[in-house]
Amino acid sequence: MGIIERKEREKSEMKQFILDAAMNLFIEEGFENVSIRRIADKIEYSPATIYLYFKDKDEILFTLHVAGFELLHKKQKAIQSESDALLRLKKHAEAYVSFGIENPEYYQLMFIMPGPIAKITMANEWSCGIRSYDLLKENIKDAMEKNQIPKGDVEIAAFGFWSFVHGIVSLLIRHLTFFPQESRLPMSLSAIDYFMHTIKK
Amino acid sequence: MGIIERKEREKSEMKQFILDAAMNLFIEEGFENVSIRRIADKIEYSPATIYLYFKDKDEILFTLHVAGFELLHKKQKAIQSESDALLRLKKHAEAYVSFGIENPEYYQLMFIMPGPIAKITMANEWSCGIRSYDLLKENIKDAMEKNQIPKGDVEIAAFGFWSFVHGIVSLLIRHLTFFPQESRLPMSLSAIDYFMHTIKK
Amino acid sequence: MGIIERKEREKSEMKQFILDAAMNLFIEEGFENVSIRRIADKIEYSPATIYLYFKDKDEILFTLHVAGFELLHKKQKAIQSESDALLRLKKHAEAYVSFGIENPEYYQLMFIMPGPIAKITMANEWSCGIRSYDLLKENIKDAMEKNQIPKGDVEIAAFGFWSFVHGIVSLLIRHLTFFPQESRLPMSLSAIDYFMHTIKK
Amino acid sequence: MGIIERKEREKSEMKQFILDAAMNLFIEEGFENVSIRRIADKIEYSPATIYLYFKDKDEILFTLHVAGFELLHKKQKAIQSESDALLRLKKHAEAYVSFGIENPEYYQLMFIMPGPIAKITMANEWSCGIRSYDLLKENIKDAMEKNQIPKGDVEIAAFGFWSFVHGIVSLLIRHLTFFPQESRLPMSLSAIDYFMHTIKK
DNA sequence: AATGAATGAGAGTTCATTCAT
DNA sequence: AATGAATGAACTCTCATTCAT
Numbered sequence: 001m002g003i004i005e006r007k008e009r010e011k012s013e014m015k016q017f018i019l020d021a022a023m024n025l026f027i028e029e030g031f032e033n034v035s036i037r038r039i040a041d042k043i044e045y046s047p048a049t050i051y052l053y054f055k056d057k058d059e060i061l062f063t064l065h066v067a068g069f070e071l072l073h074k075k076q077k078a079i080q081s082e083s084d085a086l087l088r089l090k091k092h093a094e095a096y097v098s099f100g101i102e103n104p105e106y107y108q109l110m111f112i113m114p115g116p117i118a119k120i121t122m123a124n125e126w127s128c129g130i131r132s133y134d135l136l137k138e139n140i141k142d143a144m145e146k147n148q149i150p151k152g153d154v155e156i157a158a159f160g161f162w163s164f165v166h167g168i169v170s171l172l173i174r175h176l177t178f179f180p181q182e183s184r185l186p187m188s189l190s191a192i193d194y195f196m197h198t199i200k201k
Numbered sequence: 202m203g204i205i206e207r208k209e210r211e212k213s214e215m216k217q218f219i220l221d222a223a224m225n226l227f228i229e230e231g232f233e234n235v236s237i238r239r240i241a242d243k244i245e246y247s248p249a250t251i252y253l254y255f256k257d258k259d260e261i262l263f264t265l266h267v268a269g270f271e272l273l274h275k276k277q278k279a280i281q282s283e284s285d286a287l288l289r290l291k292k293h294a295e296a297y298v299s300f301g302i303e304n305p306e307y308y309q310l311m312f313i314m315p316g317p318i319a320k321i322t323m324a325n326e327w328s329c330g331i332r333s334y335d336l337l338k339e340n341i342k343d344a345m346e347k348n349q350i351p352k353g354d355v356e357i358a359a360f361g362f363w364s365f366v367h368g369i370v371s372l373l374i375r376h377l378t379f380f381p382q383e384s385r386l387p388m389s390l391s392a393i394d395y396f397m398h399t400i401k402k
Numbered sequence: 403m404g405i406i407e408r409k410e411r412e413k414s415e416m417k418q419f420i421l422d423a424a425m426n427l428f429i430e431e432g433f434e435n436v437s438i439r440r441i442a443d444k445i446e447y448s449p450a451t452i453y454l455y456f457k458d459k460d461e462i463l464f465t466l467h468v469a470g471f472e473l474l475h476k477k478q479k480a481i482q483s484e485s486d487a488l489l490r491l492k493k494h495a496e497a498y499v500s501f502g503i504e505n506p507e508y509y510q511l512m513f514i515m516p517g518p519i520a521k522i523t524m525a526n527e528w529s530c531g532i533r534s535y536d537l538l539k540e541n542i543k544d545a546m547e548k549n550q551i552p553k554g555d556v557e558i559a560a561f562g563f564w565s566f567v568h569g570i571v572s573l574l575i576r577h578l579t580f581f582p583q584e585s586r587l588p589m590s591l592s593a594i595d596y597f598m599h600t601i602k603k
Numbered sequence: 604m605g606i607i608e609r610k611e612r613e614k615s616e617m618k619q620f621i622l623d624a625a626m627n628l629f630i631e632e633g634f635e636n637v638s639i640r641r642i643a644d645k646i647e648y649s650p651a652t653i654y655l656y657f658k659d660k661d662e663i664l665f666t667l668h669v670a671g672f673e674l675l676h677k678k679q680k681a682i683q684s685e686s687d688a689l690l691r692l693k694k695h696a697e698a699y700v701s702f703g704i705e706n707p708e709y710y711q712l713m714f715i716m717p718g719p720i721a722k723i724t725m726a727n728e729w730s731c732g733i734r735s736y737d738l739l740k741e742n743i744k745d746a747m748e749k750n751q752i753p754k755g756d757v758e759i760a761a762f763g764f765w766s767f768v769h770g771i772v773s774l775l776i777r778h779l780t781f782f783p784q785e786s787r788l789p790m791s792l793s794a795i796d797y798f799m800h801t802i803k804k
Numbered sequence: 805a806a807t808g809a810a811t812g813a814g815a816g817t818t819c820a821t822t823c824a825t
Numbered sequence: 826a827a828t829g830a831a832t833g834a835a836c837t838c839t840c841a842t843t844c845a846t
Binding site: 569 | 633634635715732752755759760762763765767768769770771773774777779780790793794795797798800801802
């Protein structure tokens with residue numbers, strides 16, 4: 001039994017090795033420069049080897065995608081302990097935005113790039129994303145019930161809320177604002193602050 | 202005299218023909234599949250012919266880009282006549298979102314795709330985008346001054362506002378919501394409605 | 403009659419116009435950047451127009467080639483009045499080398515580039531070159547007869563002599579020496595000087 | 604162990620295969636017709652395969668270039684044992700010229716073609732050529748010191764000497780003489796002979 | 805388990821040239 | 826006389842992927 005387990009452990013270690021390399025390339029050189037060959041060069045294996053661990057390039061991207069959602073979800077669960085619904089909502093937004101700013105390459109993969117997303121929606125594997133969205137809806141519902149924000153259709157409010165934070169990250173990632181690098185997070189937090197302030201009943 | 206005019210008309214028609222083909226490819230096959238050759242195939246001309254009308258691929262993308270901004274700006278100017286500041290702000294949002302939903306391929310080119318954006322920001326040609334953003338800031342300032350929305354830093358409020366609508370369009374374009382095609386616009390308008398309702402002082 | 407003549411004059415003026423443009427491009431941008439389109443751009447005519455005056459690109463190069471020989475021949479005839487055979491030989495060498503250094507692009511066309519030369523030898527149009535070569539042989543024969551240089555096979559001596567000066571120009575044109583631009587001519591003259599000094603009986 | 608060696612041998616055989624094909628194309632079709640595709644066609648491999656063995660086209664040309672210098676240098680070292688300085692100089696010339704006549708395609712690559720030369724001088728990789736030139740200068744200096752040829756500036760004399768032999772080869776390669784193929788070498792040797800005879804003090 | 809070798813398909817671009825007008 | 830419009834053929838190079846070993 002030990003042998004099989006060891007083999008499996010080794011296999012998954014190698015997978016992780018490849019994923020790390022891919023993600024690094026991603027960060028350092030941008031999406032369009034991530035190629036199988038480049039990944040292989042980076043880990044000092046041959047391109048063919050990668051195909052022993054992943055069916056094709058898409059599978060690599062998809063796996064990274066899922067890992068990204070794991071990371072985001074962890075961040076969001078961490079603030080779920082906050083008891084005040086409105087504050088929790090705010091922290092939720094802050095966590096989301098800071099995740100996006102700190103991990104722009106993951107964010108891109110998860111929410112912006114057309115290729116991987118298409119694959120994922122097709123594969124009905126969006127479940128990992130839905131989990132996070134459900135958390136958001138719960139928080140909104142809670143805040144509405146506690147009369148902290150105006151009542152309304154939860155689905156729509158959640159969509160709006162998500163749009164807001166997704167918009168912040170998207171604009172920043174694409175450098176569509178002229179905020180200097182270091183003031184991105186503070187500016188975003190200020191925007192969230194203003195928004196939460198106005199929404200408060 | 203008529204001859205010159207006809208030639209010019211034909212030339213610009215051909216240009217438009219190429220642009221249309223490029224845009225169609227865009228919609229149908231996604232950005233990474235838009236190549237000079239594919240465009241040429243589509244219009245049943247040789248690849249070399251395209252270079253008679255556009256300097257290179259970037260010029261095609263850039264032209265589409267500018268045309269997109271033209272379209273958006275026109276939509277926004279149309280609602281600028283609204284005298285009530287808050288309502289104007291709302292209409293502004295609605296116009297933006299409906300532009301994005303109606304012209305997803307333009308929107309993608311203008312605000313989502315990495316390639317062209319880099320070229321454009323470099324080329325200091327972002328001016329067409331700024332024009333729209335300035336309109337937004339004016340409207341917000343006006344609404345603040347008229348005490349219709351909470352006072353605050355205009356820059357930040359504008360960033361938040363833009364994030365909100367940009368987020369809506371981005372999510373819809375990437376099919377990250379499960380709203381059926383036909384209910385996208387109504388859902389978006391509802392979200393804007395809820396948002397404008399909460400922001401109102 | 404006048405009309406026909408005028409037409410012909412205009413035709414040959416246009417030909418010269420094209421040739422000048424080609425040669426300029428040659429000088430300014432190097433051989434590989436001389437294209438029909440570039441020539442056309444330069445003279446502000448369409449590429450097709452050029453084909454009204456020249457059968458194809460090769461004919462342009464060939465014509466320039468002949469013009470180069472004309473220039474060289476003129477230079478050589480100018481020193482032919484020198485009565486001392488040895489001195490005449492020296493001046494011959496100097497004229498050749500200075501022609502090459504002053505008109506590197508012509509020289510290239512005439513003696514270095516494979517394409518045009520192949521065409522020319524095929525077309526048996528080398529006559530213009532032979533004329534210059536014959537002058538050289540005469541001068542050598544004269545110097546031998548006057549006992550100014552060692553007697554020997556005139557054909558061989560002429561070949562050696564030509565090789566010497568051709569070698570000088572070729573090396574300089576290809577920047578195979580590290581002499582700075584301005585000292586090329588003096589260095590070449592010194593080399594000729596040394597050579598003529600040693601050859602003197 | 605044998606496996607690795609065999610693989611390496613095969614790899615270098617393939618490299619040589621490509622180089623040979625390139626060189627053949629060179630000879631048969633001239634420089635401007637040497638393209639990656641043509642090489643690939645010739646060896647009946649796909650163009651992409653070539654990139655497994657050479658980084659790019661320049662590397663192929665550069666490799667051929669260096670091989671040429673290796674060949675030339677070997678020939679020159681072989682006659683360096685000659686003790687008489689003047690005779691050594693003569694043999695030097697003969698070796699150079701016979702190298703050029705026997706390997707016209709190498710010679711062209713090394714000393715005549717514009718493209719590769721530019722790359723090489725830039726890359727400061729001209730060292731292989733300088734090695735040969737230094738040998739020449741030594742020989743000339745030696746002959747001057749031994750009073751076998753007229754004293755003078757070594758640099759200039761070397762330049763003149765090199766020009767002479769380079770000129771011979773260049774003229775022959777470009778078929779600018781009408782010597783029949785088989786009498787090229789003898790004619791060249793005769794020319795060297797005459798030249799060495801006249802230079803002798 | 806790992807890989808060296810190979811490739812088809814495709815990218816953007818430039819060229820000399822033709823021909824109807 | 827001049828040209829606008831068009832093109833086929835070529836260029837270098839990169840990619841994801843396969844397969845025998």
